[in-house]
Amino acid sequence: MAAQRTETTPRRHRDPRVSVGGLLRPTLTSLLCLGLGAPIYLVGFGLTLDDVGEAGLNALTGFLLADLVLGVAACIAVGPLRRSLWGNVLIICCGMVSSFALPAWLVATKRLGERRMLALDLAVVAAMMLGVWGMYAWQDSVSAPYQSEVPLPSIVTAAVAGLITGCGLLWGRVRGTRAALIASLREQARTAELARAEQARTREAEKRQARFDERRSVARDMHDGVSHQLSIIAMHAGALASRDDLAPAQIREASHVIHQAARDAGSMLADILTALREPVDAENAGQQHLQTLRTLRSVLDSAASRGTNIVVVRQELSTAEWERNPARTASLLRMLDEALVNAGKHAPREPVHLDLQRLDAAVLLRVRNRLPDDVDETVLGTGNGLLGIEEQAMLLGGKARSGPTADDHFSVEVELPWT
Structure with a gap:
C-alpha cells in the first residue's frame, strides 16, 4: 500500500481583496470607456448625417462600421491591456480612425506618457498626426460630392490631433514622474530605516564590548591585588616556618598580618569571580596584563598636563586607606581618570571640581564641571567612557x-x- 502523503508546507492563499481589486479596476475602465465612447460615436454619426445626407452616409457605411467595431474592441481591451506597451499602441492606432475609441485612446496615451520615454512620445505624436491626416483626407475625398459645407483642411485636423496627443502624453509623464518620486522617497525611507537599525545593532555591540573590556580590566586590577596579598602571606608564613627564635608578640603580629592578608585576598577573589562571570576567549585567556598602581597625584598630574583645570574640594582618604584596597584603588583611579578625560573633552575651558569623600562604609567620588555655553560640534563621543564607569562600579x-x-x-x- 502506498504511503499516505502528508502536506507539511501550508498552502499560500491569495488575498481575496487583491484578486478582486485586480479584476475590478480593468473592468470598470473598460465599462467607463464604452459608456463614454457610445455617445461620442452617436454625436459624430449625427453630424456626418447632417453634413453629407443619406446619400453620403451610404458612401461612408464601411467607414462608420469600422469606427464602431474598432471603437468597441479598443474600449474592451483598454482595461486588460493596461501594462502592455504594444497593446496601448494598437489602441492609439484605433483612435486614429474611430471616434468611439476616443476615451480608450486618451487612457492609452496617458499610459504611454507614464513610461517617460521621449523617443516613444515623439513617435506616437508623429504617427497620430500622419494617421489622422491620411484618414481625414481619404474621408473628405469620398464624401466631397455630398458635403454641403467646405470641411476643415486635413492638416488642421492633424495638428489638433497632435496637440491633444501631446497633452495626453504630458499628463501621463507628470503622473509617472510623481509615481517615481514617491517610490524613490519610500526606498530612501526604507534604506534610512535599515541604516538606523544597523546603527542601533552596532551601538549595542559596542556597549557589550565596552562592558566586556571593563570586566577584564577590573579582573586584571584585582589579580594584581590578590597577588600582592598572597606575597605578603607567603613572606610572613615563610618567616614563621624558618625562624624558631621569634618572640610570642612577633608570632602574633605575623599571624595577624597573614590573617588580614588572607581575608583581603578572599574578598578580592570573590570580586574577580563576579567580574569574570562572562567567559574570556581562549586566545587571550593566557595573556597577563600587568598595570602599575597609580597614585591619586599621578592621575591629577596627568589631567593637568592635558590642560584640565582641577579644583580639589576635599580629599578624605588617607594613604593607609588607599594602600589597604589596592584593587579598588586602581578601579577608582581609573574611573576618576575617565571622568577627567570626559570633562576635558567636552568642557576644555571650564574648571573641574573634584570631591573625594569618605563615608561610613563607602567612598563617594564626585566630578563636576559647568556646561559650556558654546558646544563644539566637532567633538565626537561614543559614550563608552561613562558606560565603563557605570559597569566598573556595578561590578564592585x-x-x-x-x-x-x-x-x-x-x-x-x-x-x-x-572597608
Missing part, C-alpha cells in the same frame, strides 16, 4: 550616575564600598 558592588544637573553643571558620581 557600587553604583555610578552621570548627567547634567539643575544648575547647568555636568556631574559624574561614583559610590564604592570601602
